[in-house]
Amino acid sequence: MNSQEKTVSLTSTHGIPIEGEPSSLWDKMHRELSKLPKADDSQEVTIFRVPLSIRESNKNMFEPSAVSIGPYYRGLPHLRAMEENKWLSLRAFLNYKAGDQEWESNEMNEVGEEPARGLLQDCINKIKEVEQRARRCYSEPFDMSSDDFVQMMVLDGFFILAFFTSNADTAAKGWISSFIRTDLILLENQIPFFIIETLRGSPFDDPDIMMDIARYLTCNKMPIYALSEPQKIHHLLHLCLCSAVPTVTTQDEDAASEPNHCPFLNWVRAVPVLKSRFISRREDEIEQSDDKGKVWEIPCATELEEAGVKFKKLEQSDDITKITFKSGTLVIPRIRITDGLKPLLMNLIALEQCMYYQRRPHFSAYMNFLDCLVNTENDVRILQKHGIIESMLSGEEEVALFFNQCGVGVLIDGHHYLADLFRRVNKHCGSRYHRYRAKLSRDYFNNPWSIIALIAATLLLCLTILQSFMSVYAYIRPPPSSPP
Structure with missing residues (x-):
């Protein structure tokens, strides 16, 4: 009896038609809900997949050709050649820290085992502390173990640091650098900026350094302005965007800094915006037919x-x-x-x-x-x-x-x-x-001869009108006849 009462209570409260065990549909939906991040732990997604409506006609503009950064293109066959350079970048960093050497790869000395172990373990520990935060930055889930993810962040982070270090040869130079530079500004080929700062050991709070990086990535094709809040940069592409459009950044970043606990809330908040935009657009079309x-x-x-x-x-x-x-x-x-x-x-x-x-x-x-x-x-x-x-x-x-x-x-x-x-x-x-x-200018003033012809025709018309006027005037008011 108590069992039946409990079943009835569950059914009336949650709307679940259970007789002893949950239904298969409820179980399936409950599992999906349990996969969602907790509201107080989630953060704004910053590294997105390119919308299909944009990708379809420009697929080659969004996929890396030389190096994979982050999880989306990790392990693709044509990108494996650059993986060795990532390990060289890591070794260069360990040499630099352990032996106080210049960050060079062409004269690489062996790193002492104990200093290297300590430095590497320190990097691993730091990335593990922010691992979950980094995972939540990606818009799509990916199946990677904790060790694989942390290793990827460490290698990719030091590769980027090496690439932007003026004396670094580990990230490859010459003709390949242009391909790497292009790959570093692809939306789907990013790691969180705080990963790079964590591995660097300090934030990029020098505006000149940030501007230099943005200038290099954009190939000086647009003006670059100092950032008022460099700590809000999400990744390298976001750095380029915020540096190139400072007025937009300062105006709208406050909205971006609000906690975004659930992606669905974006669409909920957007409903009145969409409504007002579509209604106003319709009204504009009616008023301005x-x-x-x-x-x-x-x-x-x-x-x-x-x-x-x-x-x-x-x-x-x-x-x-x-x-x-x-x-x-x-x-x-x-x-x-x-x-x-x-x-x-x-x-x-x-x-x-x-x-x-x-x-x-x-x-x-x-x-x-x-x-x-x-x-x-x-x-x-x-x-x-x-x-x-x-x-x-x-x-x-x-x-x-x-x-x-x-x-x-x-x-x-x-x-x-x-x-x-x-x-x-x-x-x-x-x-x-x-x-x-415009039609008059195009038809009659498009070359000097047309202008001369028009002037001549106008002058002839004026003379003709004047002659006609004089003839009519002479007829209406003939000159007085001379006395005999």
Whole structure:
């Protein structure tokens, strides 16, 4: 009887139809729930998988070609050659600490057994202390033992430290360094920044060092600013993003620093944001049916030129995202498209998309702008004519394809940094006056001979009108006849 009462009580309280034992569905769901981290122990995920909507058209821009960092690409056959260099980096560190030598690998002395054992054990212990914190930084679970994970963190951490040490040969130099540098800014090829600081023995609190690292990783392709809060850096790619967009970082990092105990809470918090954005977008479309208020798209370069928009290259600017529109002229910094810039931009955009509700998507908005601007080869030629695009690629078709692919799956809201520019450009293009003036200029003032012909025709017309007027005037008011 007591057993039945207990069963009824469980059923009425938890909604579980149990007769003696839990149902298989309840058992399955309970096991899944038990796998989740405790709310008070979890932390914000910082190392993500690239969203499939972005990865599909640009897979080669997100996968390492020389070295694997972290668990996602660990053990792939084509990356095993660099594993030996990781061990060399570790040995160089032990030599440096135990023998007080320069961090060099070309003249490597044997490390004493006892000093090496002590130093290595100290590193292992430090990483074990933060192991669970490091595991929670990854968005996807992975099956690795504690020893394997700690060893991976130690080897990868010292490899990165060696690579950024000016005298280090252990991380490989020469032509291979460019491949390693590219691999170090891939979103899925990261380890937490606090792992590197733990192995280094001190935090990177010197802003000059952080700026030098960011400049090197970005190949000086964008301006780098000092970080106000370097302790909030998650990994190397995040360092590049925060250093290149300081205004966005200081504005939005407070939201990012709030505890994020459960990934589901991100979506719960995002519901009112999504609702307001979609509703406001719908209202904008109703109120601005002539497209003057759109902030998500603008016409391509060919259509802009037909609407009277002029293009001008911004001189002497390191910031490729600094775009302005004034008096019908779109001023754009020169963008030099190289094999190094493509993965950098795409991984910065992928990181922004994964942190969508924590910071403004700055580079995502920039890429959306370029995707709108370039649809065809003719658009590329127009921008090249004005010195805005300089490409190391094979031709205009490949450049257009690059921009079109980079814009696939990129999400921006109505509050991005180019929103006001989009409104003003669309308003300009919607003006009939600007279109007629552009057509007149294109049809009649496109070369000196057309201008001369128009002036001559205008002068002839004026003379004809004057002659007609004089004839009519003479008829209406004939000159007085002379007296006989």
